[in-house]
Amino acid sequence: xxxxxxxxxxxxxxxxxxxxxxxxxxxxxxxxxxxxxxxxxxxxxxxxxxxxxxxxxxxxxxxxxxxxxxxxxxxxxxxxxxxxxxxxxxxxxxxxxxxxxxxxxxxxxxxxxxxxxxxxxxxxxxxxxxxxxxxxxxxxxxxxxxxxxxxxxxxxxxxxxxxxxxxxxxxxxxxxxxxxxxxxxxxxxxxxxxxxxxxxxxxxxxxxxxxxxxxxxxxxxxxxxxxxxxxxxxxxxxxxxxxxxxxxxxxxxxxxxxxxxxxxxxxxxxxxxxxxxxxxxxxxxxxxxxxxxxxxxxxxxxxxxxxxxxxxxxxxxxxxxxxxxxxxxxxxxxxxxxxxxxxxxxxxxxxxxxxxxxxxxxxxxxxxxxxxxxxxxxxxxxxxxxxxxxxxxxxxxxxxxxxxxxxxxxxxxxxxxxxxxxxxxxxxxxxxxxxxxxxxxxxxxxxxxxxxxxxxxxxxxxxxxxxxxxxxxxx
Numbered sequence: 001x002x003x004x005x006x007x008x009x010x011x012x013x014x015x016x017x018x019x020x021x022x023x024x025x026x027x028x029x030x031x032x033x034x035x036x037x038x039x040x041x042x043x044x045x046x047x048x049x050x051x052x053x054x055x056x057x058x059x060x061x062x063x064x065x066x067x068x069x070x071x072x073x074x075x076x077x078x079x080x081x082x083x084x085x086x087x088x089x090x091x092x093x094x095x096x097x098x099x100x101x102x103x104x105x106x107x108x109x110x111x112x113x114x115x116x117x118x119x120x121x122x123x124x125x126x127x128x129x130x131x132x133x134x135x136x137x138x139x140x141x142x143x144x145x146x147x148x149x150x151x152x153x154x155x156x157x158x159x160x161x162x163x164x165x166x167x168x169x170x171x172x173x174x175x176x177x178x179x180x181x182x183x184x185x186x187x188x189x190x191x192x193x194x195x196x197x198x199x200x201x202x203x204x205x206x207x208x209x210x211x212x213x214x215x216x217x218x219x220x221x222x223x224x225x226x227x228x229x230x231x232x233x234x235x236x237x238x239x240x241x242x243x244x245x246x247x248x249x250x251x252x253x254x255x256x257x258x259x260x261x262x263x264x265x266x267x268x269x270x271x272x273x274x275x276x277x278x279x280x281x282x283x284x285x286x287x288x289x290x291x292x293x294x295x296x297x298x299x300x301x302x303x304x305x306x307x308x309x310x311x312x313x314x315x316x317x318x319x320x321x322x323x324x325x326x327x328x329x330x331x332x333x334x335x336x337x338x339x340x341x342x343x344x345x346x347x348x349x350x351x352x353x354x355x356x357x358x359x360x361x362x363x364x365x366x367x368x369x370x371x372x373x374x375x376x377x378x379x380x381x382x383x384x385x386x387x388x389x390x391x392x393x394x395x396x397x398x399x400x401x402x403x404x405x406x407x408x409x410x411x412x413x414x415x416x417x418x419x420x421x422x423x424x425x426x427x428x429x430x431x432x433x434x435x436x437x438x439x440x441x442x443x444x445x446x447x448x449x450x451x452x453x454x455x456x457x458x459x460x461x462x463x464x465x466x467x468x469x470x471x472x473x474x475x
Contacts, residue, residue: 026097030294031058031076032210032266038070040083043090046252053259055211055266057251057294063090066106073191077208077291079131082109082191087152096208096291098130103152108133109191112166114145135159138174143167149188164192208291211266215283218264222282227275227328230282233264242274242281242325243299244346245360248353250386251296258297261358270294274325276341284328299323300332300339302375306383308350309375311367320364321354321384322347322372333379345372354387 033042033056042052045061052064058074065088066072073082079099083089087106093099101108112131131142135152137159142148146166153159161168162182170178184192215221219233246260246269260269268274271293272285301323303309308319324345330337352362 026095027208027291028060028095029077029208029291030210030270031074031079031091031094032056033058033064033072034075034080035071035073037072038085039067040070040072041065044251044254053247053249054263055246055259055261055269056249057254057257057270057296058091058094060091060094063088065089071187073194076210078113080111080191080194082187084108084187092134096129098132100130100132100134102134103150104136105152105154107149107151107187109188110142110148110150111192111194112142112145112148134172135174137172138170138178139172140174141169141171143169147188147192149182162188164188209267209271209289211264212271212285212289214264215267218262224277224282224284227282227284228287230275230277230284231268232280232282233262236281240281241344241346242268242283243297243323243359244363247356247358249356254296256296256382256384258299261360269297271298273298273328273330274341275327276344286328297323298326300326300330300342301378301382302342302345302372303378304376305378305380308353308384309347309367309371311364311371319350320347320367321350321382322367322375324372332377335377335379337377339377342372342377343369347372350384351387354384356386 033052033054036052036054040052041049041064042056043049043063043065044056045059049063049065052072058064058076064072064074064083066083066085068086070085071083073080075081076094076099081089081101084107087108088104089108090102090104091100092102110131110133133140133142133150135150137153140148140150140161144167147164148166148168149162149164151157151160159174159178160180161170161178162180164182164184168179170176215231219231221229221231224230243258243260245262246258246265249257249259251257258269260266267285268283271289272283275282275284301308301321303319303322309322310319311317322345324339324342326332327340330339346359347364347367348357348359348362349364352359
């Protein structure tokens, strides 16, 4: 099912009594977790907090929190957000019209890309898209491409906004006293130094498709006479096949979602199809790729819905779960489909599948290929729940060093007043008023900048930045 059908009309709830988001005509977008270092937790749009994985999808309703000493980054179309240690945020809205985040605690870095000069509508200013960051005591509106460093503030530390490049406005209880002089430290230098992508001229470019930009650095683009633009991954293992190196996670509202282990694995796992060409796997995105085409996995499952694939000849063996990548123009609901890739199916024990164990470590290698060819394709939903649940919710993973979960629902209720409704940013103050406050503001800026720099320096963990860069696929 496409993301348009899943997210349009979805009311996103964050424990904020009576607050929901109504659907509108804006197309929902999907981002991905692009880097993790340390104990980081992820909250799908529905479900519970659990250990975060690189390449998990980020959409309206998703949350991320980093423990003390941990950091993370997520990327979406035209934007990326880095979490400093001891930080928590939720994505309240992510679509073509708006990006809205709630920063409950800690600090984030936000980079907004400049408009794509190759698009016909590139003259349209970025300010036409609302970018809002809700803090415990106000809101920040980002009105231009650039780099922004934002501290939520708490009882002992005031909120602070550093604008390295761009334009920001404050409101909802905050004023210009929270705008502090940009003073880089190790955290801001790290996230600001991350290149957004490989050269887009090296590969086809699809606005709104997260992860497509890293493909050129991890494979080659060619032109096929039948399928048009195709991408071939660099140096795959001999027995490699799509959807074979990663894990399955049950993420509501999507259901069973493939989380690929490869840094480049997000776009080829959730858009397009895979074709077998000259004994090599080629990703075929198609002539037009739209964000609404997002799927939790472009695969078809084999066997019986709710059971999986039986294994004739293995007396007493539990059913397996088997799947194969869909080829171009194939859909899992086609009862008469030819399904060209089914002989390359991957199978794991059902217990390994429902427990979310790594597929590469639990593959069943003794199922005859003929069984994959003859087995029925499951035309409807897989209907297999993850372990430890009765209703199909993803079981939480406990992390000893992770951020402690909220103590009780009362804590969530206390957050309600500062998550403000998405609205137009406050108009800029008249020049005369700003001039009258210059003398007062200079002293405040110096003091606030010193506090912000101290907070960032004490929160920053010494770790290997190279490992984070590798997790992004070189971008």
